[in-house]
Amino acid sequence: MSELGQKIKDVIDNEPVALFMKGTPQFIMCGNSDRALRALREAGAPVTAVNILADPAIRQELQEVSGWPTIPQVFVKGELVGGADITQELAESGELATLLEQRLGADYRASAEERVVDVLAPAQR
Amino acid sequence: MAVDRLESLLKDAFPDAEELSVEDRTGGGDHFQVTLAAPSLNGLSLLDQHRRVNAALAAPLSDGTIHELRIKTRGTT
Numbered sequence: 001m002s003e004l005g006q007k008i009k010d011v012i013d014n015e016p017v018a019l020f021m022k023g024t025p026q027f028i029m030c031g032n033s034d035r036a037l038r039a040l041r042e043a044g045a046p047v048t049a050v051n052i053l054a055d056p057a058i059r060q061e062l063q064e065v066s067g068w069p070t071i072p073q074v075f076v077k078g079e080l081v082g083g084a085d086i087t088q089e090l091a092e093s094g095e096l097a098t099l100l101e102q103r104l105g106a107d108y109r110a111s112a113e114e115r116v117v118d119v120l121a122p123a124q125r
Numbered sequence: 126m127a128v129d130r131l132e133s134l135l136k137d138a139f140p141d142a143e144e145l146s147v148e149d150r151t152g153g154g155d156h157f158q159v160t161l162a163a164p165s166l167n168g169l170s171l172l173d174q175h176r177r178v179n180a181a182l183a184a185p186l187s188d189g190t191i192h193e194l195r196i197k198t199r200g201t202t
Contacts, residue, residue: 032193069179069186070194085196086171 005061007119008050012065015048015117016104018075020062024051025114032084036072039084039091044109045076045100049116058119077103127154127190131182138181139163143201155192167200174198 001009011018017040023029025037025047040047052058052071059071066073066080074081076099081087090096100108131147139145144162159178166174175196185191 032195067176069183080172082172082175083196086175089171 002061004057004119005065008058008061009065011048011050011117011119012075013078015075016077016108016111017045017047017100019047019049019072020052020058020074021049021072022051022053024116025049026116029053030071032070033072035084036074036087039087039096040074043091043096043100044112045096046104046108046111047114049114050119051116054118055120076100079103127185128157130190131157131159131185134181134185135159135161135178138177139165141165150193150195155190157191157193158195158197160197162199162201164201166198167202169200171198174200 019036019040021028021033021037023033028034028037037047050058052062062073063069068080068083070083072084074087081090087096090099128147128149132145135145135147136142139161142161142163144160146160148158150156150158161178166177175198178196178198179186182191182194186194
C-alpha cells in the first residue's frame with residue numbers, strides 16, 4: 001500500500017468518527033457531504049474530516065481501502081457506516097446515536113469536537 | 126439515455142424488484158436517485174443493500190456517467 005493509502009487507513013482505524021468529504025466542515029463543497037456532516041452533528045458525533053478534493057489521489061486510494069465508490073464516506077471505529085444516504089437514514093431513525101454509543105461509549109458526545117486531518121502532510125516524527 | 130442504462134443494469138441485477146425507479150434529479154443526466162425494493166435485499170443491512178446497488182452500477186460509477194448517486198433501498202418483508 002502507498003504511503004497515502006496507509007495514512008488514509010490510519011485515519012479510518014484510529015479516529016472515532018472519520019468523514020471523507022468534499023471540502024471541509026467550514027467550507028463544504030458538496031450537498032451530499034453537507035448531508036452526512038449534518039447527520040453526524042445532529043447525533044453529536046466527534047467528527048474528524050478529510051477533504052478528498054485536496055488531491056485526486058485521495059479519492060482513488062480511499063476507494064481501494066473502503067471498496068465504496070462515492071463520496072462522502074463515514075467510518076466509526078474503523079468500520080464503514082455508509083455514504084450520505086445511509087448516514088442520514090440512520091440519523092433520522094435514531095440508529096446513528098445508538099451505533100455511536102455502542103462503539104464509542106455512552107458519553108461520546110462529551111468529546112464532540114470537529115477537526116480536519118491533512119493526509120497529504122509529511123509524516124510526523 | 127443514462128436513466129435507461131441505469132434502469133436496465135438494475136433490472137438485470139435485481140430481477141425480483143417490486144419497486145425500481147431511476148430519477149434524473151437535475152435533468153442534467155448525471156445526478157440520479159435510485160429507489161429499489163426487492164426480496165433479494167431482505168435481511169441485508171442498509172450498508173450491504175447499498176453495496177449491491179453500487180456493484181450493479183459499477184460501470185457507470187467508474188466511467189463518469191454518474192456524478193452523484195442517491196440510493197433508497199428496502200427489502201420487502
